[in-house]
Amino acid sequence: MAAGDLFHKQGVRGVGVEAIAEAAQTNKMTLYRYFESKDELIAEWVRGIVAHKEEEWKDLAAKHRGDPEGQLQDWSRRTAAKLRLMEERGSALMNAFAELPDPNHPARRVIQEYRLREHKRVLRLCKEAGFEDPKFSANLFTMLLEGAPSCGQCVGMRQIGEHLVQVVDRMVENNRQQRNAG
Amino acid sequence: MAAGDLFHKQGVRGVGVEAIAEAAQTNKMTLYRYFESKDELIAEWVRGIVAHKEEEWKDLAAKHRGDPEGQLQDWSRRTAAKLRLMEERGSALMNAFAELPDPNHPARRVIQEYRLREHKRVLRLCKEAGFEDPKFSANLFTMLLEGAPSCGQCVGMRQIGEHLVQVVDRMVENNRQQRNAG
DNA sequence: ATAGTATGTTACCGATCGGTAACATCGGTA
DNA sequence: TACCGATGTTACCGATCGGTAACATACTAT
Numbered sequence: 001m002a003a004g005d006l007f008h009k010q011g012v013r014g015v016g017v018e019a020i021a022e023a024a025q026t027n028k029m030t031l032y033r034y035f036e037s038k039d040e041l042i043a044e045w046v047r048g049i050v051a052h053k054e055e056e057w058k059d060l061a062a063k064h065r066g067d068p069e070g071q072l073q074d075w076s077r078r079t080a081a082k083l084r085l086m087e088e089r090g091s092a093l094m095n096a097f098a099e100l101p102d103p104n105h106p107a108r109r110v111i112q113e114y115r116l117r118e119h120k121r122v123l124r125l126c127k128e129a130g131f132e133d134p135k136f137s138a139n140l141f142t143m144l145l146e147g148a149p150s151c152g153q154c155v156g157m158r159q160i161g162e163h164l165v166q167v168v169d170r171m172v173e174n175n176r177q178q179r180n181a182g
Numbered sequence: 183m184a185a186g187d188l189f190h191k192q193g194v195r196g197v198g199v200e201a202i203a204e205a206a207q208t209n210k211m212t213l214y215r216y217f218e219s220k221d222e223l224i225a226e227w228v229r230g231i232v233a234h235k236e237e238e239w240k241d242l243a244a245k246h247r248g249d250p251e252g253q254l255q256d257w258s259r260r261t262a263a264k265l266r267l268m269e270e271r272g273s274a275l276m277n278a279f280a281e282l283p284d285p286n287h288p289a290r291r292v293i294q295e296y297r298l299r300e301h302k303r304v305l306r307l308c309k310e311a312g313f314e315d316p317k318f319s320a321n322l323f324t325m326l327l328e329g330a331p332s333c334g335q336c337v338g339m340r341q342i343g344e345h346l347v348q349v350v351d352r353m354v355e356n357n358r359q360q361r362n363a364g
Numbered sequence: 365a366t367a368g369t370a371t372g373t374t375a376c377c378g379a380t381c382g383g384t385a386a387c388a389t390c391g392g393t394a
Numbered sequence: 395t396a397c398c399g400a401t402g403t404t405a406c407c408g409a410t411c412g413g414t415a416a417c418a419t420a421c422t423a424t
Contacts, residue, residue: 011283013195016411028413030371038412089283094332098280101193101271112335119336139337139345144322147329150276153294154301155321163321198381210383212401220382 004045008092012042012107013099042096043106049092050114057121068128069172072141076168079145080161083152090149118142129172130179137171144168186227190274194224194289195281224278225288231274232296239303250310251354254323258350261327262343265334272331300324311354312361319353326350 003023006015017038021028035041056078064070089095093111100108123138131137144164152160185205188197199220203210217223238260246252271277275293282290305320313319326346334342 009283011281013281014283017413018411027372029373032413033370090280095280098272098277099193099195101191101196115336119333135341136345136348139333139342140326140349142333142336143326143329143342143346145329146332147325147327150328150332151301151321151324154297154324159317160321160325163318164325166318167322199383200381209402211403214383215401 004048004092007042007045007096009089011099012045012096017041039106042100043110046093046096046107046110050110053114053118057118068125069175072122072125072129073165073168073172076145076165079148080165083148083157083161083164086149086152086157088153090153091146094146094149129175131175132178137175140171141168186230186274189224189227189278191271193281194227194278199223221288224282225292228275228278228289228292232292235296235300239300250307251357254304254307254311255347255350255354258327258347261330262347265330265339265343265346268331268334268339270335272335273328276328276331311357313357314360319357322353323350 002025003020006019006023017028017031020041021031024031031041035044060071060074060078064074093114096107097111102108119138119142122141123134126134126137126141144167148160148164149157184207185202188201188205199210199213202223203213206213213223217226242253242256242260246256275296278289279293284290301320301324304323305316308316308319308323326349330342330346331339
């Protein structure tokens with residue numbers, strides 16, 4: 001769906017259905033034969049992004065089976081890689097979330113549910129990795145991951161990506177030392 | 183301006199001028215005698231928020247003169263206190279920023295300029311505090327500060343506030359030890 | 365060829381929105 | 395009293411937007 005670029009660049013509320021259809025190389029009528037409303041269209045776009053992220057989590061678990069620390073590190077690296085391709089406008093999900101205040105909006109629900117799943121996953125990884133205070137570490141990770149795209153708009157995505165990777169590496173390193181010492 | 187609550191809760195694009203006037207206990211006509219457009223109205227609202235934050239920075243500098251670490255810690259505590267009053271919808275500034283993709287929108291410019299100032303200030307404090315890698319630490323702080331309201335929507339603002347304070351305290355503590363050892 | 369399905373086109377509806385004109389009203393001042 | 399500036403009221407404009415009806419066209423399968 002190439003119309004996703006429009007959603008990301010102009011915001012889901014700032015782009016009209018006609019423009020979406022044009023970007024998808026079709027027209028409004030055909031669009032409405034596949035999606036029952038613009039809100040559902042937005043939700044479907046969001047579902048695509050979320051599905052892609054879920055697949056990446058699967059990848060992650062497969063590549064670092066039994067290595068939760070490796071998963072956390074790799075996730076930070078993947079995030080940094082995406083940051084580099086982001087430039088200007090931040091996270092598509094977070095922006096859409098901010099644009100849709102209605103708690104019952106289908107797209108917002110999809111985003112919120114994904115965030116909860118992601119945070120739970122991070123928390124589980126922190127527990128498995130034997131972090132001293134898993135809740136604390138998980139919240140720390142999530143704050144960093146969600147703050148990065150926003151902060152990157154200020155100081156540049158490349159730099160923020162590098163520092164994100166660095167800090168996660170340090171956290172993991174500290175945990176290893178702590179674990180071996182304890 | 184009580185209409186600010188509307189902007190925050192429903193989003194700047196989701197609230198009409200009529201509703202704004204009603205919330206301000208006046209009418210549309212009078213509103214347009216003071217603001218030349220809705221965009222300027224939004225910008226003015228944002229300027230108010232930014233001005234308030236600037237005053238807090240002044241307070242901070244006055245209360246912890248010559249103590250950059252104390253300033254960073256206090257700022258994290260103030261942020262945590264605000265998080266507790268936030269619940270549900272996140273940062274007003276960040277949401278507005280996400281809602282206004284146009285780089286020339288007056289409100290967006292105000293927000294972006296403030297973010298740059300804030301990051302510069304944090305960077306300066308990190309330098310003054312003698313952090314080993316001030317750029318790195320400043321980016322870390324900013325990621326945490328900007329990620330907190332977002333992450334708080336997932337795990338609760340109270341918890342995220344506490345953990346934000348904790349991690350900043352640890353960073354400062356580590357820096358003190360590093361500095362004394364080095 | 366023919367029938368059936370998916371897609372394109374045009375025009376339109378109703379609602380909402382930002383913004384304005386014209387006029388009525390009120391409050392203070394001299 | 396007479397006046398004047400600020401505010402309220404109503405009605406409206408033009409534009410845009412989400413969504414639909416009706417009809418035309420193209421493609422595919424048998």
